[in-house]
Amino acid sequence: MEMYETLGKVGEGSYGTVMKCKHKVSGQIVAIKIFYENPEKSVNKIATREIKFLKQFRHENLVNLIEVFRQKKKIHLVFEFIDHTILDELQHFCHGLESKRLRKYLFQILRAIEYLHNNNIIHRDIKPENILVSQSGITKLCDFGFARTLAAPGDIYTDYVATRWYRAPELVLKDTSYGKPVDIWALGCMIIEMATGNPYLPCSSDLDLLHKIVLKVGNLTPHLENIFSKNPIFTGVVLPQVQHPKNARKKYPKLNGLLADIVHACLQIDPAERISSTEILNHEYFTRDGFIEKFIPELKAKLLQEAKANLSIKPNTKENEFMKDERKTVYTNSLIITSVLGKEMEKEKRPREIKTRAMKVKGLGKGDIMEPKKIELEDRRCQQNTIENAHTVPQGAKPVISEPSNPVNSINISNGIKDESHTGESMMMPPINLTSSNLMTSNPSSNLSHPNSRIRWRRLCLMSEQVKVTK
Incomplete structure (x- = not known):
């Protein structure tokens, strides 16, 4: 840390802390994720997995x-x-993002997901907290602690818990043969939240989530019903049978018609019937009115500006030991310009300064985080008294359950690491993502109409889950 000046804490979570820092030589503002020193190997495993994927896979819409x-x-x-x-x-x-902003964000998020899926990688934790947004509107998927290579036919995944609100039914029921469709399900849930401002399937337990999936999305497939009936956790539980509208636009009336079609295709109970990321990118929602042809040049120009701002740090390439127990090689990103933008970078001689907003502390008691200043966002107050849903629950559906008690754009990377053993300032350690994976104290039963109250409640619910390390 001797090369960085600490500016403040961005967030804190179950794995450590993220600090906002400034490189003392170049002045570049960075986020440093510092993992807790854990006698168990779970934290090191998550850190190693994230390093592995981020050094191997490079894309403009990945952090x-x-x-x-x-x-x-x-x-x-x-x-x-x-x-x-x-x-x-x-x-x-x-009340949700404005339609033009929403389409630009979704297009970039889908590019990142498509890139991962084309390389047989599943992210397994897609949610609003894990989508970073720069001041110029570039979105970047982050937090690869749960990402993994797609299993070969016949292979299974070890026990895994994703963020519950975005968990596909096959994950809830612990079907170990899941794949890329789990990311598509999470995307569908996130699209509704981005469009309406409200999470689609907020829940407090797997049983609660299953019940809401059946009420709002569809009945379980025979395969999933079989897994459900054999799971001792759900013994004695009977899920309702609900008739759902077959028309996507009637099922999701609060969404734009074309967006409702996409969400309906994402939120299919049977994973095999879910749409792919490539198919979504080719959907009329993106292809109409020349959106892609107009947006790609704009996107490239913004990426060009941000790439130039990231060229200032020259990393140390000294090779050393990473961990005592696991002799893993970690890598330094030399930040060589991507092949797509390389020629354009050479043409442009005048670098433009990209300013980073200052952080401010929100007084939330224990678990305080540093949150960014408002950035050209609409200063609207929610007048809602409860969290609305993006879809009307079908008539006649009665809750019949109770909670059980147990319940590449390729960037070259040099093979090098740094090991700084000097005594520096003491730091707490990292969350799964910036600003959002924070333990917070909040009363879930309090009025959720105020944005900050709803966010606190949401984070408390999400962080209360015990995250399990996967294979």
């Missing part, structure tokens, strides 16, 4: 890992600093 080093036995990941997430925007746009 950039700048360098990795170890200090006082703590793993430090240095990322480009992006000051807010989709969730932060939803605090201000409490």
